[in-house]
Amino acid sequence: MEIIIVESFDEAGDVAAGIVARAAETDPELTLGLATGSSPLSAYRALSARVDAGLDLSRASAFALDEYVGIPADHPASYHEVIRLEAVLPLRLDPARVRVLDGRAADLAVECEDYEQAIRDAGGVTVQLLGIGTDGHIGFNEPTSSLASRTRIKTLTTRTRLDNARFFDSPDEVPRHCLTQGIGTILDARKLVLVASGDHKADAVAAAVEGPLSAFVPASALQLHADATVIVDEAAASRLRLIDYYRQIAAAKPA
Numbered sequence: 001m002e003i004i005i006v007e008s009f010d011e012a013g014d015v016a017a018g019i020v021a022r023a024a025e026t027d028p029e030l031t032l033g034l035a036t037g038s039s040p041l042s043a044y045r046a047l048s049a050r051v052d053a054g055l056d057l058s059r060a061s062a063f064a065l066d067e068y069v070g071i072p073a074d075h076p077a078s079y080h081e082v083i084r085l086e087a088v089l090p091l092r093l094d095p096a097r098v099r100v101l102d103g104r105a106a107d108l109a110v111e112c113e114d115y116e117q118a119i120r121d122a123g124g125v126t127v128q129l130l131g132i133g134t135d136g137h138i139g140f141n142e143p144t145s146s147l148a149s150r151t152r153i154k155t156l157t158t159r160t161r162l163d164n165a166r167f168f169d170s171p172d173e174v175p176r177h178c179l180t181q182g183i184g185t186i187l188d189a190r191k192l193v194l195v196a197s198g199d200h201k202a203d204a205v206a207a208a209v210e211g212p213l214s215a216f217v218p219a220s221a222l223q224l225h226a227d228a229t230v231i232v233d234e235a236a237a238s239r240l241r242l243i244d245y246y247r248q249i250a251a252a253k254p255a
């Protein structure tokens with residue numbers, strides 16, 4: 001795992017955007033894995049600046065990680081709407097090539113199977129952006145999610161519902177269920193890029209990077225991936241025990 005410690009949230013986004021941009025320059029028809037929440041926002045901003053400067057993502061496909069069950073796609077907190085506003089429009093993605101799980105599908109299990117098939121049909125995800133929940137979740141894979149899990153319905157923890165209440169009018173409005181790519185699904189992506197910012201993520205980052213591999217900390221599954229990069233600002237890195245070592249590696253890295 002590569003650990004990159006940066007000064008600020010904006011710098012984290014710039015580094016993540018650089019990784020995505022290089023992949024898109026190599027393969028303009030790549031498949032992006034899109035995340036929601038606050039963590040990827042600086043990456044989307046930095047990537048949008050690169051698109052304004054000439055990077056073409058119009059032939060890319062994209063799949064979002066997850067979606068709430070039961071709220072309409074045009075609800076401001078729905079991940080359909082978040083992905084549309086934060087990623088599709090600023091990155092000038094082709095909306096026809098961007099898919100988000102349908103949390104109002106008549107048969108949620110079939111929706112999840114179709115989603116897995118669509119990712120396979122697209123040739124798999126080239127670069128997957130990830131945030132991390134304060135409880136160590138990735139996507140909406142809450143603690144105790146199987147490390148081999150595939151896309152499915154999950155129940156949100158109270159902590160995640162409270163963390164995400166800021167996007168709703170009241171905490172009671174946060175759905176109790178979601179659809180999410182599984183940890184096994186996420187691990188199939190060819191490259192993983194996790195961004196974390198702020199002191200409130202420091203424990204989750206330390207557990208994911210340095211703790212034991214555990215379904216109780218779903219992000220620790222990144223330890224199983226051969227090409228995972230974790231980009232953290234100083235606050236999110238503050239509880240890493242080998243922080244000096246990660247800095248030494250970065251300082252010694254060939255240009």
Ligand SMILES: N[C@@H]1[C@@H](O)[C@H](O)[C@@H](COP(=O)(O)O)O[C@@H]1O
Nearest residue numbers: 036037038039131132133139140
């Ligand atoms: N489903 C999303 C996750 O994909 C995201 O990583 C997490 C962290 O959110 P934030 O980046 O806003 O802290 O929030 C939600 O639960």
